[in-house]
Amino acid sequence: MSTLTKKDFQSDQEVRWCPGCGDYAILSSFQTVLADLGIPKEKFVVVSGIGCASRFPYYMNTYGFHTIHGRAPAIATGVKLANPELSVWVVSGDGDALSIGASHLLHAMRRNIDIKVLMFNNRIYGLTKGQASPTSELAKRTKSTPMGSTDAPFNPMALALGANATFVARSVDVIGDHLRGVLHAAAAHRGSTFVEIFQNCNIFNDKAWVSWTDRAVRDDRLVDLVPGEPVVFGSAERRRGIKLDGLDPVLVEFEGDPPADILRWDPSRPDPSLSFLFAHLDQHQDFPLPIGIFRQMGATTYEDRVYGQLDIARQTSGPGDLQALLRSGTTWTVE
Amino acid sequence: MGTEDTSTPRHEHALSSVTIRFAGDSGDGMQLTGSQFTTSTALAGHDLATLPDFPAEIRAPAGTLPGVSGFQLRFSGDEVFTPGDDPDVLVAMNPAALRANIGDLKPGGLLILNDDSFKQKDLDKAGCESDPREDGSLSAFRVIPVELTRLTRAAVEEVGIDNRSADRCKNFFALGMVYWLFERSMEYTEEWLAKKFADRPLLYDANRRALLAGWAYCEATELFAERYVVPRAKVEPGLYRNISGNAAISLGLVAAAHRSGLRLFYASYPITPASDVLHEVAKLKNHGVISFQAEDEIAAVAAALGASYSGALGATCTSGPGMALKAETMGLATMVELPLVIVDVQRGGPSTGLPTKTEQADLLQALYGRPSETPTPVLAASTPADCFGMTLETARIAVKYMTPVVLLSDGYLANGAEPWKVPEVEDLPSFPAKFVDEVDGFLPYARNAETLARGWAVPGVAGLEHRVGGLEKQETTGNVSYAPANHERMIRLREEKIARIADDIPLQTVDGVESGELLVVGWGSTYGAITAAVRAARAEGRAVGHAHVKYLNPFPKNLGEVLSRFEKILVPEMNLGQLALLLRAKFGVPTESLTKVQGKPFTEAEVSGRIRELTTRGTKA
Incomplete structure (x- = not known):
């Protein structure tokens, strides 16, 4: 197989997101990562729902299916089950995945089917021009919430963990190295995969994430959860780590190597409680917002269980014989 | 002359056809009793049709009217088209079952009652x-009160089970009585009990004793003055089995997978009265079938469409409320032009309506229940066994024309059953699916010149990478296009593709006279009642024909011409006139409607009555 490059994954269609949209950076990183995976291009299927993010398949020179609002995880489930050899990716937004399609997302996650859901979270409805989304913060003023949103937002990481997704991660559109690292890990995972990507909508909700992701504050306000590594963050002048005191996270300042009592991140535990705690880390005063890999647990996939049953059925009943099936049950012969 | 009879000489009464109804509490095992009698009757060589009637509640309070469950069966030496109008024989296990059903029993009919269930509290509950045994209300019937509870307990006493378990055997006592009455062999039921209770020998013993005791009770007493003999039916030689509409759909789906060379991907969400299809298909995994119980109706059709995209035969089965939820995905299937089988087992509506009862009121939904111009082929099965062939036909059209196709069944066909001559596989239609394998010059929306179907290019093939989606497509390339002229062109192309299917389906046939005074036009499960009524009218010399429309979109090419050959058109439907509306709109013909929306199928008498009103009696048949 010839080596693929990012260019091989660019379709001939003109990309039509607003100039400055965070989707451009994500598309670029995604194309780069897919080219690196060593998977033949024809094995990729990108499925999407409705929304700005969901135009994604048209710009990918792979198999692609732009479906209907919220249903991408359900359609992708059929795509994957009918041909488990495919590498199936779902591209969705916060409205598509967490509002109209929330149920499909949760059920795909709990089954542990190997589809990889990338949810671009810009905390707004962009394609319909600026209504509150299920991740918009309380009191957020939008066209549909002129006096401020009365709806408490979803926490996407907590939701995916609650649905027992076996790979749960978060990254940021503009932190390319980090995003590509997370996408590589997502691609390597077998099972239900959920990646939230902070994405900027410069038209309807500009700078939604800058208080965490801006270069000037990033080091102090984000903590990257890296499997096997101590949970540390902070600029060079002020290094900090996180340890646990019972159920409470505690900040520890240090210089040099991290102290031994700093938590060493293990996202592979079957019990997701620790990941759940980190999904709510920003509820604690002065704590950073975690990005990186919240959960990465090996488990039998849905498609393996489904095809395993087909094998068992064939072993116990023999391969399906249509004539015998039609003649089954109580029969009688009329002479 | 039936089985060998060496004991009491008894008058034998010959009948051409018998309708019998078993009625009891939903916990009394009436469906089981009915299905046992059905199989034994089929094995005895009769033609038959069955109709179960059960409440929506799984176990309504015992002894009350909402808890009554019934099973009706008609068998005959002639061809049977319906499960019968009014029963000749009613078995009523309690006062509630009696009250709910006595209105239907023919005058002079035989009524078998459980005499032990008429205590004051039973009467109060009902x-x-x-x-009713004493107030004269049953004087028109031949009443046979039987102490079913006491006699059953006595029959199973030696087995040593408690009274509660013993009482659960009384349906088999009643079955034994009915077997005696119609001279049925008990062999099948004895074998069935042995298999069913292989691990529970006490229950096997008790039920078998109850069955034999029921027979012996009739043999030993002078309870019945006569036994009934119905001649064997003259049917085409071959291997037969009994089949319900839902079972036939399941087999049809698996057969379609074999005959198309595709993997069946069946996705559905439980819904009455369609769930049995999921249960049946789920048992057939050795055929490589994937059965997917989705989180909801939308996910079911969405997964099926996704599977079709990957090259499987995507199918889903539901009822009216479920199809409403699937509408948007069906529209997507029309846009991306992928095969998709949608079966709607119609039930009483609107909304939750009458989930366990039958209706045919989803015709317009099937045809038009989606946004914009979304032409969709719609087919309808006529009888339980016909569901098999029509399912295959639905899949054939879906695969050949790359389109979603709706098959309409209903609760009456789903749960009703009839003998089915088992077909030979090589006689079934074959429609091998062909995937695009030519990379050079591939265009996702290039079309077959004859069928207008686009090619089916499945993921995994290098060089065919392409995108499909719900946005309007540019002709041939399939790229997104907002061009006004292209949109109109594509709307018309999609319409024309479906219209052309008319060249690929059978012409409309007519049963009865080919032209004349009245054409009765039906669709779906009214087939039996209309056929029987039209044949009766023919016997009276009336110039009546019957056209049963199995293809509702597109209509058979000659349908307009057929309609024009008759002076009047009568359209019986279990809705308020949906097919009649279509016939008037499409062909500009006046129609008479005979409508019924009671959750129950037409009786032969209802259709006959209307035919008589609209026609003159002839001089010869």
Whole structure:
């Protein structure tokens, strides 16, 4: 197989997101990562729902299916089950995945089917021009919430963990190295995969994430959860780590190597409680917002269980014989 | 002359056809009793049709009217088209079952009652103000009171089970009685019990004793003055089995997978009265079938469409409320032009309506229940066994024309059953699916010149990478296009593709006279009642024909011409006139409607009555 490059994954269609949209950076990183995976291009299927993010398949020179609002995880489930050899990716937004399609997302996650859901979270409805989304913060003023949103937002990481997704991660559109690292890990995972990507909508909700992701504050306000590594963050002048005191996270300042009592991140535990705690880390005063890999647990996939049953059925009943099936049950012969 | 009879000489009464109804509490095992009698009757060589009637509640309070469950069966030496209008024989296990069903029993009919279930509390639960056995209300019938509870307990006493378990055997006592009455062999039921209770020998023993005791009770007493003999039916030689509509759909789906060379991907969400299809298909995994119980109706059709995209035969089965939820995805299937089988087992509506009862009111939904111009082929099965062939036909059209196709069944066909001559596989239609394998010059929306179907290019093939989606497509390339002229062109192309299917389906046939005074036009499960009524009218010399429309979109090419050959058109439907509306709109013909929306199928008498009103009696048949 010839080596693929990012260019091989660019379709001939003109990309039509607003100039400055965070989707451009994500598309670029995604194309780069897919080219690196060593998977033949024809094995990729990108499925999407409705929304700005969901135009994604048209710009990918792979198999692609732009479906209907919220249903991408359900359609992708059929795509994957009918041909488990495919590498199936779902591209969705916060409205598509967490509002109209929330149920499909949760059920795909709990089954542990190997589809990889990338949810671009810009905390707004962009394609319909600026209504509150299920991740918009309380009191957020939008066209549909002129006096401020009365709806408490979803926490996407907590939701995916609650649905027992076996790979749960978060990254940021503009932190390319980090995003590509997370996408590589997502691609390597077998099972239900959920990646939230902070994405900027410069038209309807500009700078939604800058208080965490801006270069000037990033080091102090984000903590990257890296499997096997101590949970540390902070600029060079002020290094900090996180340890646990019972159920409470505690900040520890240090210089040099991290102290031994700093938590060493293990996202592979079957019990997701620790990941759940980190999904709510920003509820604690002065704590950073975690990005990186919240959960990465090996488990039998849905498609393996489904095809395993087909094998068992064939072993116990023999391969399906249509004539015998039609003649089954109580029969009688009329002479 | 039936089985060998060496004991009491008894008058034998020959009948051409018998309709019998078993009625009891939903916990009394009436469906089981009915299905046992059905199989034994089929094995005895009769033609038959069955109709179960059960409440929506799984176990409504015992002894009350809402808890009554019934099973009706008609068998005959002639061809049977319906499960019968009014029963000749009613078995009523309690006062509620009696009250709910006595209105239907023919005058002079035979009524077998469980005499032990008429205590004051039983009468109160059933809302009887007086004891019907004593108030004269049953004087028109031949009443046979039997102490079913006491006799069953006595019959199973030696087995040593408690009274509660013993009482659960009384349906088999009743079955034994009915077997005696119609001279049925008990062999099948004995074998069935042995298999069913292989691990529970006490229950096997008890039920078998109850069955034999029921027979012996009739043999030993002078309870019945006569036994009934119905001649064997003259049917085409071959291997037969009994089949319900839902079972036939399941087999049809698996057969379609074999005959198309595709993997069946069946996705559905439980819904009455369609769930049995999921249960049946789920048992057939050795055929490589994937059965997917989705989180909801939308996910079911969405997964099926996704599977079709990957090259499987995507199918889903539901009822009216479920199809409403699937509408948007069906529209997507029309846009991306992928095969998709949608079966709607119609039930009483609107909304939750009458989930366990039958209706045919989803015709317009099937045809038009989606946004914009979304042409969709719609087919309808006529009888339980016909569901098999029509399922295959639905899949054939879906695969050949790359389109979603709706098959309409209903609760009456789903749960009703009839003998089915098992077909030979090589006689079934074959429609091998062909995937695009030519990379050079591939265009996702290039079309077959004859069928207008686009090619089916499945993921995994290098060089065919392409995108499909719900946005309007540019002709041939499939790229997104907002161009006004292209949109109109594509709307018309999609319409034309479906219209052309008319060249690929059978012409409309007519049963009865080919032209004349009245054409009865039906669709779906009214087939039996209309056929029987039209044949009866023919026997009276009336110039009546019957056209049963199995293809509702597109209509058979000659349908307009057929309609024009008759002076009047009568359209019986279990809705308020949906097919009649279509016929008037499409062909500009006046129609008479005969409508019924009671959750119950037409009786032969209802259709006959209307035919008589609209026609003159002839001089010769």
